[in-house]
Amino acid sequence: MRMGKQMATSQKFGGHWTEEKLNIFTSYLDAYLIALQNQKFKKIYIDAFAGTGEIETSDGEQHLVGSAKRALSADMKFDHYYFIEADDQKADELRNMVNTEFPLLMRMVTIYCGDANDKLAQIINDVDWRYNRGLLFLDPYATQVNWTTLVDVSRTQSIDVWYLFPFSVLERMLPKNGKYDRWEDCIDRLLGDSGWQTEFYRKDPQLTLFDIFPDETTINQGERLVKDANPEHVKDYIISRLETIFPCVSKHPRIFRNVKRSPMFLFCFAISNKSSAAQNLALKIADYILKNK
Numbered sequence: 001m002r003m004g005k006q007m008a009t010s011q012k013f014g015g016h017w018t019e020e021k022l023n024i025f026t027s028y029l030d031a032y033l034i035a036l037q038n039q040k041f042k043k044i045y046i047d048a049f050a051g052t053g054e055i056e057t058s059d060g061e062q063h064l065v066g067s068a069k070r071a072l073s074a075d076m077k078f079d080h081y082y083f084i085e086a087d088d089q090k091a092d093e094l095r096n097m098v099n100t101e102f103p104l105l106m107r108m109v110t111i112y113c114g115d116a117n118d119k120l121a122q123i124i125n126d127v128d129w130r131y132n133r134g135l136l137f138l139d140p141y142a143t144q145v146n147w148t149t150l151v152d153v154s155r156t157q158s159i160d161v162w163y164l165f166p167f168s169v170l171e172r173m174l175p176k177n178g179k180y181d182r183w184e185d186c187i188d189r190l191l192g193d194s195g196w197q198t199e200f201y202r203k204d205p206q207l208t209l210f211d212i213f214p215d216e217t218t219i220n221q222g223e224r225l226v227k228d229a230n231p232e233h234v235k236d237y238i239i240s241r242l243e244t245i246f247p248c249v250s251k252h253p254r255i256f257r258n259v260k261r262s263p264m265f266l267f268c269f270a271i272s273n274k275s276s277a278a279q280n281l282a283l284k285i286a287d288y289i290l291k292n293k
């Protein structure tokens with residue numbers, strides 16, 4: 001969905017994967033609304049990194065319709081839309097966009113200006129999840145989503161979530177030599193615990209000069225460690241971590257790569273509903289889209 005007329009927006013980011021990501025997400029959103037149309041539940045949309053509704057990619061090459069506007073434009077409607085955006089100016093642009101382009105939906109829209117983790121906790125607390133089903137889009141630039149937020153989401157047992165996991169940022173934070181001090185807290189906050197320390201490092205089997213003359217910069221707790229984290233391994237680990245809190249996670253996340261083919265983001269899908277019928281349907285739709293779009 002490209003924009004015909006180029007609108008002024010303060011939102012510039014992403015690369016060629018931005019459109020792919022939005023197409024995957026919107027395809028799921030459309031199918032979700034159809035699948036739930038005759039169910040007794042109210043349908044809630046939550047866009048926790050909402051932006052302005054318009055996107056200019058940072059290479060300046062594309063003007064795209066953003067997730068907020070796509071969700072509001074879908075043929076079938078949610079019963080309520082929650083948008084969270086940390087930046088005041090972007091939240092104002094978003095509000096203006098809703099007021100001018102979707103006046104009939106205004107009373108169903110709540111826009112929060114603030115941190116996604118805080119506001120999501122508030123929304124999760126305010127909604128009675130026995131009577132509501134939610135679709136959540138987590139589309140951060142980097143490591144903004146706390147693991148504890150994902151735990152809260154999974155506890156609702158009612159929210160399907162698409163999460164753009166910051167793959168390249170994680171890879172860059174993982175130290176080459178297994179000395180964990182610099183980004184340790186951030187990685188723990190992102191992945192929920194420090195299991196990555198044993199997952200991605202092993203003792204270097206080769207005896208080198210470093211073992212004879214140990215150097216503080218290469219030694220961690222008396223051992224010299226080597227990083228063992230190729231992209232496939234990191235991908236599998238992220239999915240396995242999500243599986244510790246969500247009862248159902250797609251095994252076919254999409255890897256978005258830059259022009260040099262390095263992985264930038266991992267687009268993951270997880271279901272918090274415990275019903276196997278709900279899981280089977282949601283997973284079937286998501287996997288079909290992930291394999292074909």
Ligand SMILES: C[S@@+](CC[C@H](N)C(=O)[O-])C[C@H]1O[C@@H](n2cnc3c(N)ncnc32)[C@H](O)[C@@H]1O
Binds near residue numbers: 067
């Ligand atoms: C990748 S953009 C999201 C784009 C949006 N999904 C779209 O399709 O137009 C990330 C957005 O999150 C906002 N943001 C950054 N940190 C945030 C935080 N902690 N909480 C909420 N929003 C945040 C940024 O200002 C930016 O607008």
